[in-house]
Amino acid sequence: IAGITQAPTSQILAAGRRMTLRCTQDMRHNAMYWYRQDLGLGLRLIHYSNTAGTTGKGEVPDGYSVSRANTDDFPLTLASAVPSQTSVYFCASSPKPGNSPLHFGNGTRLTVT
């Protein structure tokens, strides 16, 4: 089934550790996005990529980095996790950066202790 695959589904991480959340899509979408979802704050954009080889900062980029080496993969890295990064992380994609809705994965639930 075509779509977005996120891994892991959930993770408990000690503060200070490095973590990479994986996201792969098989729809050949050009644009990809990372959002975090926190109760009461909705979904907030962390980083995005309009096409392979380019990335940009969203609303809450601090403490996170991304790369887009190819069309299908868009990993999100926490270099040194902090408890405030406890959240549910959603990866999304769209055919192009504009004029089309986003398709979301099922998320990664991350707890930083």
Add this chain to the structure above:
Amino acid sequence: GENVGLHLPTLSVQEGDNSIINCAYSNSASDYFIWYKQESGKGPQFIIDIRSNMDKRQGQRVTVLLNKTVKHLSLQIAATQPGDSAVYFCAEAAGGTSYGKLTFGQGTILTVHP
């Protein structure tokens, strides 16, 4: 409707009733609006979208209304079913390549009673 705060707005309806979920947006430059449905443990699922050159758009059992004068968006669900129970989010974006950079509301919890 949606507002700032830790408690999500809630809407409870009986099966078969029509539901109306409201959303106020703040950016007058926004020209693309979208509704998502999110079930527990899953990612948001696209329902319907509308662009600012329209004030109404219909889908299967759903209608989105846009009032740009008062910056208000609503989602109407006809003949609501228990499977419609979920959190509903509105989202907005400004034009051009900002379409994918959606700004989401906090969500409304819809509960449908059989």
